[in-house]
Amino acid sequence: MHTRMSMIKNIVFKRFNSNLKKTALHDLHVSLGGTMVPYAGYSMPVLYKGQTHIESHNWTRTNAGLFDVSHMLQSKLSGPHAVKFLNRVTPTDFDTLPTESGTLSVLLNREGGVVDDTIITKENQNNKFHIVTNAGCAERDIEFLRGELQNYPALDCRWKIIEGKSLLALQGPKAKDVLEPLLEKAAQGRDLKELFFGQRREFALKDGTLIQIARGGYTGEDGFEISVPNEKAIEFAEKLLANPVAKPIGLAARDSLRLEAGMCLYGHELDEYITPVEAGLNWVISKSRRNLVNEKDRFNGYAKIMNQLNNKAYNRIRVAFKYLKNGPAARNGVKIFLPDAQTEVGLVTSGSASPSLNNINIGQAYVEKGHHKSGTELLVQVRNKFYPIELAKMPLVPTHYYKH
Template identity: 40%
Template structure:
């Protein structure tokens, strides 16, 4: 772990008994003493605290910031009110995805959260495309924590009335125990929850305050992945990539009607009437997990796609997966097979998400 970058909570993770792993160049907690399944179920039933400080945070400042990002994404940025957030993608000229990002409108421009493994290329890409009257400001001094689960709002109500008043995908500046932070009502688990952006020097203080609450436990990357899989959410490098279009990934809802001025628009918009491959959920018959990279075949043994993410679902008590498969196979209830170490494992095409979202909308 010596050659890996460390978040400001690295020492706390060790104190809490985390098993550390390498992820996107960082030493990150895979799980703690209770293990992935118990952490997962705790987040679904109470509240979990995640260290996501490896993610990138930056600002695009200037009067034209929203207009500029509008033309690098499928749109909807210029309509954002101050304090509103949007999930979107940066597209490339070939119709693929450079990264999926969260964008918030602030009074001076935009605030962005980008994936850890993509942040360097994202920053370079954005810097090359900003006009002179816009400025990219990278914020390496900030940490990011996520408080997720059905008890998250109860906990947050003890610290910030402004944050608890937010709806899903809204953000505000507030204080926790006198510490300045920006909080959004968002997350990557399918549960109600909050993401807290705070200076690295204050991150451990905030984390300890939240972990002192009886219903809050620390959650590692392992459960973060199984939670997002159950929620049917894309992971960059799996369901999204430079060669997978946002429409193949099932993100048609991102596209603003009539907006055609963004990289790769000609190719991407040609898929609005149908894509050759599409993302689906798979329920696995039996107990053998179906992992990323497994071929998906039909009853005749012909390959129809590939698994992009797969794991055991603690909530459903069975293996589940997501896959990119030929669109004519993507019928709910369709029986297919995943090829796992020479075995044909029966799978059934299923609705996404596997577990319903519980986002807070007033």
């Protein structure tokens, strides 16, 4: 009976797994002992054999961790009116963004809600932009961007998905030491020490393969996101992992690392009903775009977002918190109360133990305005029990970005 049930489970899993997409690194993950799970429509490694979640997390904080983020959607926007189009769908000033530099922004619907968070890089002065958006939002992002382009047919610009490229994230204080030996020193003298946080440039590997490297990432550590041709992805990853200070890291550690760094996860901290102001992302709304007289220059949801920004016309705000005592982690959807344990004032959006903070439980949440200041003590209700928390400034763990 037990054998028959196991066979049935395996058949069900295989059928389920067959519907999942695979990145170019899938076979490498399996060979490295990756525990593969469904994530954003892909089969992705959550953990690797021989590593615990805590060990993976701490390794990235102290050495170099390699993440497969090829499930992210890479695309290009180009044309004379590319900036005008970005002015419609984001609140960020890309006209003044330096060449080969990128920034976090948000795609906005007509009500000012966040369709997705995104990294947009200006490739050159000819209105060419590289865009990275979330895998879980890929279908919606495609529909949204194509729809917005159709809504403004007078704008001369083109958007297309980049095919055949993998995206790897190498994160941690020793990431530079792992990546640099694999690069060919270009004639123009390009060197990783001249690539600063937020910048993205083309480099060549020793065999002449051209890759694009962006300095940044999702962990709060120094690191790189590297776009490499699919046919070279496994070979490149194996060369990175041949360095003893580099290890493959899965989704479990990626989530706890980003929580410590105060990063948002779409579908948790962000969705189409949350504005960038409520999400505490005021800085993505460029100052040059906050007083736009001409309606044609305004971004989606401009009136609502500026009312929130100028008049604090919102009821909730994103916060971070730490547990004050031991207890089970507060996950998405857990309610937050005032110390009286009667008055509900918020909802948890993400939560887990923090390996960098002695495994105390941390998280992010939305709480009512007036109860959102750092140092405020509240309660989370987990399994019908209340646990004291304290709101804290983000990031919960100091970041180590490589800046000028």
